[in-house]
Amino acid sequence: MSPLVDLRSDTVTRPTAAMRAAMMAAPLGDDVFGDDPSVNALQDTIASMLGFEAALFMPTGTQSNFCGIVSHCQRGDEYIVGQMAHCYRWEGGGAAVLGSVQPQPLAHQEDGTLSLADIEASIKPDDAHFARTRLLALENTIGGRSLPVAYLEQATALARAHGLQTHLDGARLFNAAVAVAATTGQSPQHEGRHIASFFDSTSVCFSKGLGAPIGSALCGSREFIARAHRIRKMAGGGLRQAGLLAAAASHALEHHIDRLAHDHALITQLAAGLANLPGLKVATPHTNILFADLTGPAQHQITALVAHLQSRGILITGLYRLRFVTHLDVDAEGIERTITAMREFLAP
Numbered sequence: 001m002s003p004l005v006d007l008r009s010d011t012v013t014r015p016t017a018a019m020r021a022a023m024m025a026a027p028l029g030d031d032v033f034g035d036d037p038s039v040n041a042l043q044d045t046i047a048s049m050l051g052f053e054a055a056l057f058m059p060t061g062t063q064s065n066f067c068g069i070v071s072h073c074q075r076g077d078e079y080i081v082g083q084m085a086h087c088y089r090w091e092g093g094g095a096a097v098l099g100s101v102q103p104q105p106l107a108h109q110e111d112g113t114l115s116l117a118d119i120e121a122s123i124k125p126d127d128a129h130f131a132r133t134r135l136l137a138l139e140n141t142i143g144g145r146s147l148p149v150a151y152l153e154q155a156t157a158l159a160r161a162h163g164l165q166t167h168l169d170g171a172r173l174f175n176a177a178v179a180v181a182a183t184t185g186q187s188p189q190h191e192g193r194h195i196a197s198f199f200d201s202t203s204v205c206f207s208k209g210l211g212a213p214i215g216s217a218l219c220g221s222r223e224f225i226a227r228a229h230r231i232r233k234m235a236g237g238g239l240r241q242a243g244l245l246a247a248a249a250s251h252a253l254e255h256h257i258d259r260l261a262h263d264h265a266l267i268t269q270l271a272a273g274l275a276n277l278p279g280l281k282v283a284t285p286h287t288n289i290l291f292a293d294l295t296g297p298a299q300h301q302i303t304a305l306v307a308h309l310q311s312r313g314i315l316i317t318g319l320y321r322l323r324f325v326t327h328l329d330v331d332a333e334g335i336e337r338t339i340t341a342m343r344e345f346l347a348p
């Protein structure tokens with residue numbers, strides 16, 4: 001039996017042998033006392049990599065975004081955010097439910113951006129009728145798309161001109177950075193820092209394409225991170241010998257950023273292999289995520305298709321659209337198997 005090809009998400013990776021070794025070798029303390037050397041080293045590394053004063057290790061990206069939003073906003077404030085953004089749609093409404101911060105969701109444009117005109121129009125006047133608009137939260141990559149750097153600069157400048165803070169949900173920041181680096185010839189590390197430079201705070205996930213088992217980091221000014229630290233404690237995110245996990249994240253930062261380009265190449269390979277199948281409309285491939293839709297007579301067969309792939313040892317998500325995500329446990333052979341299994345179903 002060939003190994004499973006798990007394309008459901010880039011969160012499914014198992015730590016590599018080298019990562020496990022780094023975890024086992026990590027010096028540990030108690031991070032609630034602030035003396036876990038491996039957590040402190042990770043926080044220093046990610047803050048300086050992305051050009052911030054400070055960073056805080058978080059168990060999840062959801063908690064990182066929550067602490068970020070609530071550290072920027074007071075009760076009764078409002079944040080502007082995309083309709084499909086994780087920190088609006090996919091986090092159980094935490095900022096509103098737990099933080100009393102109201103979202104102002106905006107529709108995305110075709111390329112995943114929020115239009116500057118829409119952002120500007122949604123900023124409320126200072127009037128007793130309205131929540132105070134305090135924050136613009138963007139996501140990059142979004143739906144696998146790397147947002148244009150010029151757009152990030154313009155949108156954050158607009159926010160600043162209106163006195164708003166800016167937060168980047170950069171769960172897949174380094175995928176965005178690798179995509180930009182492919183066009184500029186600079187390093188992904190350089191581009192990651194450049195992308196983050198437009199924002200007051202940035203959240204980044206280690207548990208996605210970077211391949212760590214658990215963890216995210218929230219980055220910002222020292223004062224902002226001190227506020228977030230209290231919120232994290234309140235949310236139950238004060239971890240003890242967290243250096244075990246931080247060591248995995250540090251290993252990922254050192255060894256797993258440049259290789260994201262390989263995941264992107266696999267998505268291009270997959271998109272090309274699926275391009276001419278009948279009953280399938282394949283979206284433009286972006287970074288490590290590919291969407292596709294069934295059309296015509298195949299339209300209502302999404303559940304059957306997902307089951308067919310599963311019977312061939314291939315896992316994808318297919319709630320409304322088919323979604324394929326590559327990561328460090330997927331190789332070119334697994335992609336070829338996926339293309340073959342898709343062809344069996346759609347063009348037998």
Ligand SMILES: *Cc1c(COP(=O)(O)O)cnc(C)c1O
Pocket residue numbers: 059060061062063065086087139169171172205207208216
């Ligand atoms: C995965 C993800 C998060 C955080 O998810 P957790 O499962 O809570 O770690 C946040 N934002 C985006 C865009 C994500 O893809």
